[in-house]
Amino acid sequence: MTDTDVTAPLDEAVFGMWDRLADFRASDIAGARHFFLETLCYLLDAQNAAWVGAVRMDRHDPDDPLHGWRPRKFDRLHHTRDSKALVRAKARQLEDGKPDIVTIRRVALAGQFRVHRLDDLAPEGWRDGDFFRGYYHEAGIVDTMWAGIPVNADTELYLGLYRTRGHALFRPEDCDRMAFALRGLRWFHRHLMLAEGIGVASSPVTPAEQRVLSGLLHGNSEQAIAEDNGQSVHTTHDHVKRLFRKYGVGSRAELMALWLGKAV
Numbered sequence: 001m002t003d004t005d006v007t008a009p010l011d012e013a014v015f016g017m018w019d020r021l022a023d024f025r026a027s028d029i030a031g032a033r034h035f036f037l038e039t040l041c042y043l044l045d046a047q048n049a050a051w052v053g054a055v056r057m058d059r060h061d062p063d064d065p066l067h068g069w070r071p072r073k074f075d076r077l078h079h080t081r082d083s084k085a086l087v088r089a090k091a092r093q094l095e096d097g098k099p100d101i102v103t104i105r106r107v108a109l110a111g112q113f114r115v116h117r118l119d120d121l122a123p124e125g126w127r128d129g130d131f132f133r134g135y136y137h138e139a140g141i142v143d144t145m146w147a148g149i150p151v152n153a154d155t156e157l158y159l160g161l162y163r164t165r166g167h168a169l170f171r172p173e174d175c176d177r178m179a180f181a182l183r184g185l186r187w188f189h190r191h192l193m194l195a196e197g198i199g200v201a202s203s204p205v206t207p208a209e210q211r212v213l214s215g216l217l218h219g220n221s222e223q224a225i226a227e228d229n230g231q232s233v234h235t236t237h238d239h240v241k242r243l244f245r246k247y248g249v250g251s252r253a254e255l256m257a258l259w260l261g262k263a264v
Helices: 003-023 029-043 081-095 101-107 130-135 172-183 186-196 207-218 222-229 233-247 252-259
Strands: 048-056 069-076 114-117 141-152 155-164
Touching: 003 029, 003 172, 029 048, 029 155, 029 172, 029 186, 029 207, 048 186, 069 081, 101 141, 114 172, 141 172, 141 186, 155 186, 186 207, 186 252, 207 222, 207 233, 207 252, 222 233, 233 252
Parallel strands: none
Antiparallel strands: 048 069, 048 155, 114 141, 141 155
C-alpha cells in the first residue's frame, strides 16, 4: 500500500470539510465554528478543541514575555465546570504577562503559520512540573496540538486539539495532517475573526451585538432583528450604530463588504 492510498481518505474528508464550510451563511459563524472544531476532532482523533483569537497590544512592557500578544476570545468545543475554571485561571496568567514556557515559545513564532505538539515546545521534565499537573493532568488531558495562524500583523488565531486520558500522544504526522486541513481555510479564519470583531473592530463585539450582526448579515430588517431577539427596534438600532462604529463603516453594504473580501 502506498502513502497515497493511506492519505486519500483523509484528503477527501478534509476537502469535504472545506466544501461544507463554504456552504454556511455568513450569518451563521457560530454554527460554522462548531462544525469546524467538531470535524477537526474527528479527523485527528481528538476529544476536544479550542479556538483563541489574539491581538498584539500597541503598547506593552518591553520585558513582556508575550511581546504584547493577548487573547481576546476563547471558545472550546466541549465545556465542563472544571475546564471553565482552568481557562479563566490561565487567561488571568496571560493578562498578567505570566505565561508558561510552552505559551512563550508558541507566541515567539508569531507571524508564521505553524503547528506544534506539546512535546515539540515543552522543555525536558516539563510534564513533571506544577503547570502540567494543574492545567493538564487534573483536567484529564494527556497531550495537545496547536496551530498558530496569522490573520494580519497584529492579529493571530490559535487552534488547539486535546487528547484525553486513555488516548495516545499526537505524532509528528498529525501536525502535517492538521496543517493540511487548515492551510486552505484562510478566508474562513478571517471570517471568524471578523465576527468577533478581533483585529478589525475598535473593540470586541458583545454577545448581544453578535446576534444583531448575524441578523444584518442574514439580510434581515432591523424590525425583524428586534423581533428575533426580543428587543425594541430602538435597542436594535443602537446596536447597529455601535457595530458600524466598531467596524468603521457607514452602512450595511460597507459592513457586508468586509465579508466579501475587503482587506482586514
